[in-house]
Amino acid sequence: MTPLDPLALSGPLWVVAPHPDDEALGCGALLAALAEAGREVWALLLTDGGFSHPASKAYPRPRLSAVRLAEWREGLSVLGVPPARTVALGLPDGALGEHLTAAARAQVRQAFAQARPGTVLLPWERDPHPDHRAAWHLLRGVLPSDTLALEYAVWLPERGADADWPRPDEVEELTFAVGDWRDAKARAIASHRTQLGLIADDPDGFVLAPEMVARALAGPERYFRRFDGGAS
Template sequence: MPAFASTEYPLLPPAAAASLGPTVVLAPHPDDESLGCGGLLALLRQAGLPVWCVLVSDGTMSHPNSRKFPAAARQALRLAELHAALRELAVPTEALYCLNLPDGAVPPPEAAAGAAPVRQLADFLAATQPATVLVPWRRDPHPDHRATYQLLQAALHLLSRAPRVLEYVVWAWERASPTDLPQPGEVEGWRLDIGPVLAQKQQAIAAHHSQLPGSPIDDDPMGFTLAPSMLAHFAQPLEVYLETASR
């Protein structure tokens, strides 16, 4: 998607990652952390900075008709894959916090079911005090990604000091409609050179076996796996980040 890969965005060197300080990444599903910002997470850890991961949904809807892996088994498998991916990125297991919201139905903050996760997220951010939070692009086409962004915005209103918010791109690379794209003056974008840690990012993505071709969950014809064309976006030595232009 040219709007997100614009060469007009400044290209920052790998060392620029350290300027973000302690960082929390919000992942709507297990794998979003590796796809959207695995390179940045690896660079932050190389710089010795703390990184936390908040998993928003339970990740169970990628293969909803599987009998070999019923919902509880799917959740356990995807959580194990996330732990493996975080190890590849040098993020410690104890830095993972799970909200366990329903995959495919993450509630927005205005819904009755949204109040509790907003409070949980605000409490987690107050406890960890990150300088930066990474969250999916506000209009990323998947509804769980949009709801995750909205939950964060609501949680920020409960904090005495708001961290810097950077938005990363996942589904908008291929599925964005014109209205999903950044509008003039809405955000500022920049590209990060992740060349030195690209192999780490690829290993983290590969840890999410169930979401890739050849998935062990092989008894659901309607099951989801990432297409090669989609994976190609995340095999580049660059990651794109956006933030509100008024910052």
């Protein structure tokens, strides 16, 4: 494993999140460090985030999607990414794999056209969540050939089977210590109140496990750089 030097990353840097909170859990410390260093950071949200509590009457999907979008931007602001540098596509949470279309890829290209990426943080190809895997495939072929692609995992430590993990001949693993940016990362995660027990009328709805949050805050953050050039 190689320590990641944030100042060595070409900018502008984009972080691509399948759902609101993925960027905070997977990349929060790195984003905070980049912003602190004055680097230009952008964020792209792929889905509407509205499927986490499908049985809630207090938070029907349109309301939940709107609240989660606000939480996403709040958390990113904590990490130093202003709302003006955020783009949300609003694709269906829980069904991203059904939207790997030319139209969706055109939306991604249009977002990146606002600031041509030097580096993109995107989900690991085999992160064990269907939307995360779909996000990787959506980005495949969209990134400029000279863009550095670093893949981050959110669910791999908790849910990954052996075959989900990168092979030694497949990637170089880079690590970034949470360290001085732990507080910012913790506050960014805490912004996602709907995922931390706020919604009480859907007992089967999603709640981030305290153990997962603790692991994310302990770090280090892990990034995978492919020997073959990544998802581009």
